[in-house]
């Protein structure tokens with residue numbers, strides 16, 4: 001082990017646990033913070049702590065929220081007749097960046113994975129069904145990822161929702177199979193969205 005002052009080594013070790021940060025980058029970032037003004041480190045440390053303390057799940061759609069419901073559920077210009085179902089809060093980011101969707105969301109927090117013991121009860125499915133039973137929704141768009149688990153979950157939900165007389169659609173196949181929605185580019189997402197098909 002190279003001789004580095006303990007606090008520096010401790011910070012680098014924590015930073016290297018972040019995705020995409022290897023040991024070298026971690027040490028470079030640690031040195032960067034060491035040489036930067038004190039306020040910068042204080043602001044970073046406080047931002048991390050405040051995020052962990054204040055961010056909760058929106059009680060309506062289970063997106064992340066600061067306070068009661070999330071900014072999307074609170075926005076009265078959003079169309080309450082459409083709900084787009086996604087696996088995780090980070091999937092909302094590319095769909096919002098696309099800018100064409102004006103409805104609401106519902107975050108499942110995972111997909112059905114029978115092999116790993118994740119069944120429908122582990123996901124926010126009963127909460128979705130309660131929202132649909134209020135009778136305002138006319139279309140549910142399945143935007144689960146285009147992989148086996150995503151497809152299985154979309155089909156499972158389709159079987160639950162169709163008897164309620166609600167249209168269920170799925171993002172078109174423009175998204176490469178096995179790709180993550182989170183990393184798809186705006187044009188591909190836009191096309192998949194416009195070309196969505198009924199399930």
Ligand SMILES: [Zn+2]
Pocket residue numbers: 058059060061062063069070071072073074
């Ligand atoms: Zn919400």
